[in-house]
Amino acid sequence: MKVLATQTKSERTQAAILAAAEALFAKNGYERTTLRDIAALARIDPAMIIRYFDSKDALFARVATFDLMLPDLRTVERSAIGTTLVRHFLRVWEGERGNSGLAILLRSAASNEHAAKKLRELFKSQVMPALKYAGADAYAAERAGLVASQLLGLALCRYVLKLPPAVTMSREFIVAEVGKTIQRYVAGDE
Amino acid sequence: MKVLATQTKSERTQAAILAAAEALFAKNGYERTTLRDIAALARIDPAMIIRYFDSKDALFARVATFDLMLPDLRTVERSAIGTTLVRHFLRVWEGERGNSGLAILLRSAASNEHAAKKLRELFKSQVMPALKYAGADAYAAERAGLVASQLLGLALCRYVLKLPPAVTMSREFIVAEVGKTIQRYVAGDE
Known part of the structure; x- marks a missing residue:
């Protein structure tokens, strides 16, 4: 856990937000996930999400995976x-x-x-x-x-x-x- | 001035922001105009600009005029x-x-x-x-x-x-x- 130990508080907060967002978007989809839910799961103030990630759209774009499934x-x-x-x-x-x-x-x-x-x-x-x-x-x-x-x-x-x-x-x-x-x-x- | 008299406070604030933004963007250009300048000219708190118009980009897009000068x-x-x-x-x-x-x-x-x-x-x-x-x-x-x-x-x-x-x-x-x-x-x- 050396890596975690050297994280700053800001990095830990961002990591917690990303983990919570990934879990909730995957489970409930984009529309039914609120910034309030994500903040609650990450145990931080909702304002921190806007501060670090701009918007719900931008946070979603950050954690979602996109497979274009392009044909061969x-x-x-x-x-x-x-x-x-x-x-x-x-x-x-x-x-x-x-x-x-x-x-x-x-x-x-x-x-x-x-x-x-x-x-x-x-x-x-x-x-x-x-x-x-x-x-x-x-x-x-x-x-x-x-x-x-x-x-x-x-x-x-x-x-x-x-x-x-x-x-x-x-x-x-x-x-x-x-x-x-x-x-x-x-x-x-x- | 009947129109002005029937404006709500929120409409007056928005009109003041738009007028100030138009004047400053025209005079100083996009980069050298700050939300703080616009708020000062409109005599409102800078937070009101974000509340009504989202961002400097969006406010600029709202007041700027664009002539594509398309050829005949x-x-x-x-x-x-x-x-x-x-x-x-x-x-x-x-x-x-x-x-x-x-x-x-x-x-x-x-x-x-x-x-x-x-x-x-x-x-x-x-x-x-x-x-x-x-x-x-x-x-x-x-x-x-x-x-x-x-x-x-x-x-x-x-x-x-x-x-x-x-x-x-x-x-x-x-x-x-x-x-x-x-x-x-x-x-x-x-």
């Missing part, structure tokens, strides 16, 4: 990569599993550096490797960056900003139109 | 619409005028409904009319939504989340690659 693109027919990725993206965001976690992460990442870091890590650990095998070449990182810019932009407009045309577009329209864009970004002009 | 696409050669729009977009965001205002608006809009509303209004009053004449058809709103999803996504990745490949891409790479996407969204497959 080596098994997807080459010309169908774009539509496959967009269909998958819509399923994950509008989830059969009712998962609003990604929208919370995105909303939070725009103003909280910890959440932004988590999103960058998600990109590096899940998006980059998935796209690596899909296209030729030295531009793998740039291609992945372009894919992220289009898909995160769609998520931003549709789920966070709620821009009218982005909200009302049908899934099939998005799959067709954005699918062509993703296809070109991943596989190049062919 | 009727005067642009049809095949060059995509690259023209992307070049313009980069100039505005990375501005000759050193304008970080749009990045602050975007960051703030992700978590603050007033800022999100402002962004939706900007889309409706400036982006929609500019694109209206560019493409054929009944899908003008959807086309504008697709354009917004790609350009705001690029701004999100490059200026707000600072996703490595989106940050390091050259302007020319972006103009070429994203230009093709915007061209297709605006003018259709031709």
Whole structure:
């Protein structure tokens, strides 16, 4: 327990908040977990959570784990990569599993550096490797960056900003139109 | 002055904060304006600003005016619409005028409904009319939504989340690659 012994009081408080948040979000979900519950479990004042972590959104983004479950693109027919990725993206965001976690992460990442870091890590650990095998070449990182810019932009407009045309577009329209864009970004002009 | 007379105390406080913020942001810019300055000018406690407006970012997004200065696409050669729009977009965001205002608006809009509303209004009053004449058809709103999803996504990745490949891409790479996407969204497959 040497590590614990050398923690400062502030570090111990933050660790207690993170542990309590992780346990309660996992058990009760985002909506039914309050900052008051987390503070009670961590045995600290609720104001400390805001002080160290900004907001409930940012705390959730910090402790939640996100598995994008990206398909192995080596098994997807080459010309169908774009539509496959967009269909998958819509399923994950509008989830059969009712998962609003990604929208919370995105909303939070725009103003909280910890959440932004988590999103960058998600990109590096899940998006980059998935796209690596899909296209030729030295531009793998740039291609992945372009894919992220289009898909995160769609998520931003549709789920966070709620821009009218982005909200009302049908899934099939998005799959067709954005699918062509993703296809070109991943596989190049062919 | 009947309107003023019927304002509640809370409305008067908010109006005083907005007036002070507008004056100071305009005079001193975003960075050199503090919440303390705004509170002093409005003769209120700085805590009231957070209570009514969330944050300095959100307050700025509320009072700043944004002119995207979009080109008249009727005067642009049809095949060059995509690259023209992307070049313009980069100039505005990375501005000759050193304008970080749009990045602050975007960051703030992700978590603050007033800022999100402002962004939706900007889309409706400036982006929609500019694109209206560019493409054929009944899908003008959807086309504008697709354009917004790609350009705001690029701004999100490059200026707000600072996703490595989106940050390091050259302007020319972006103009070429994203230009093709915007061209297709605006003018259709031709």
